Amino acid sequence: MSEERVNIGGQAVVEGVMMRNKSDVAIAVRRSEGDIALKKIDFVSFNERYAFLKWPLLRGMVAFVEALVLGFRSLSISAEQALEEEEEELKGWELPLTMAIALAAGIGLFILLPTVLMTYLRQGVDNPLLLNLGEGMLRLLIFLSYIFLISRWQEVARVFQYHGAEHKAIACYEAGHPLTVDNARPFSTLHRRCGTSFLLIVMVTSIILFSFFGWPELWQRILIRLSLLPLVAGLSYESIRLAGLKDNLFTRIISQPGLWLQHLTTKKPVDEQVEVAICALNAVMPDSQNKGSIIIEKQAEAL
Numbered sequence: 001m002s003e004e005r006v007n008i009g010g011q012a013v014v015e016g017v018m019m020r021n022k023s024d025v026a027i028a029v030r031r032s033e034g035d036i037a038l039k040k041i042d043f044v045s046f047n048e049r050y051a052f053l054k055w056p057l058l059r060g061m062v063a064f065v066e067a068l069v070l071g072f073r074s075l076s077i078s079a080e081q082a083l084e085e086e087e088e089e090l091k092g093w094e095l096p097l098t099m100a101i102a103l104a105a106g107i108g109l110f111i112l113l114p115t116v117l118m119t120y121l122r123q124g125v126d127n128p129l130l131l132n133l134g135e136g137m138l139r140l141l142i143f144l145s146y147i148f149l150i151s152r153w154q155e156v157a158r159v160f161q162y163h164g165a166e167h168k169a170i171a172c173y174e175a176g177h178p179l180t181v182d183n184a185r186p187f188s189t190l191h192r193r194c195g196t197s198f199l200l201i202v203m204v205t206s207i208i209l210f211s212f213f214g215w216p217e218l219w220q221r222i223l224i225r226l227s228l229l230p231l232v233a234g235l236s237y238e239s240i241r242l243a244g245l246k247d248n249l250f251t252r253i254i255s256q257p258g259l260w261l262q263h264l265t266t267k268k269p270v271d272e273q274v275e276v277a278i279c280a281l282n283a284v285m286p287d288s289q290n291k292g293s294i295i296i297e298k299q300a301e302a303l
Contacts, residue, residue, distance in 0.1 A: 006286060008170055009193065010277070011071055012163035013078035019166070019280040020070065022048060026283035027074050028276045029081040036276055037081040040283050043070070060237025061230045067195070072099050109146070111206070111229070114138040115221050128215040136207030143203055144261075147196075151264045162277065164189030165269035169277035179278045181271050189266040192251075193244040196265040197258025201236040204257075209235070 010019045016029035016037075026040045047053035047062050118135040125131060150156045171187035173179060206225075209232060213224050240258075243251040269277075 008173060008281060008284060010166040010170060010280070011067075011074060011195065012159045012166055013074050014159070015082035015162070015276075016078045017162050017166045017169075017277040017280045018070070018074035018078070019169075019277075019284045021284045021286075024284045025070060025074070026280045027077050027081075028280035028283065029078045030272065030276050031081060036279050038279060038283055039077055039081070056238055057231065057234035060234035060241075063237055064233040068099055068103065072102070107226070107229070110139055110143055110203075111225050112222055114142060115225065116218065119218055126215075129211055131215045132207065132211040135210070136203070139206065140203050143199070147261065147264050157267060160265055160267045161269040162273050164266040165273040165277040167191040167194065167266060168269065168274055169281045172278075173281060179282060181274050181278065184274050184278060185271070189268060190259045190262045192255045192259070193240060194258065194262055194265075196262050197243070197255065198236055198240045200258045200261050201239050201254070202232055205236050205239070206232050 006021045008019060008021055010017055012018075013027060013029070015031075016027060018025065018027045020026070020043065023042065023044055024040060025043045026038060029037045031037050045062065045066060047059050053059060053062050114135045117138055118131060121134070121138075122131060125134070151160060167189050168184045168187045169179065171191060172184040175187070177183040206228075209228055210221075210225060213221075215221070216224070239254055243255040
């Protein structure tokens, strides 16, 4: 890869794709009329402002929080454009409240529920290692069941198509090919640095880390798990980052389960969806212009 290439990440949103680099975020959305709405905003990560936040583990915690903030804001912007509502995007107290509710629901479902259930399913088992392993298996089962169920929902399936389009566009860019639909089409919908892989690594990391603290009373387990979440996020980020930087036996092993799971969270996109992903990706190239503006392009003229 050329030294001039920047690291690009992305996310599927409502009828579109968000792409980001170190200093820019772009959300491209296919509107009902068939044109593409593009909103580009400046963004500077906290670890670019404060050097110590680039340290291993800390950078993962920062990246996780920023991904949540940008993800919710991008979803709000995309919903506004796709549904052509007159209401403004979530802002002020609405965005933090929505994030807090969603984060609490995720922690409750995937972190707290498994340890509570294991309290009643232990059936006389007293070995802390076995109990933590059982809790981890419950956590994985709940997570995988959740992914499978939402993937059956038609509206979510369209988001997963845009997820596949995002991966195809990024893979085309990373391969050094010109960003066109024809060039991006042959690439896989799977990618090592995907957020789905990150979540699966979080699940596995939590099983290992929580096992070091035995099997205390329920309130103590809940407190331990909540206090260790930032460390779990930091370790998981380092794993997914390593998998994106290196290609060897170890990184292939840790990446493979996440790639398998992406068969559920990504679907084959149509060309019009790949076109949207490319529009967003082009907007965060180093030489792109029109920062902070909303551009409506009838024939995706930015491609």
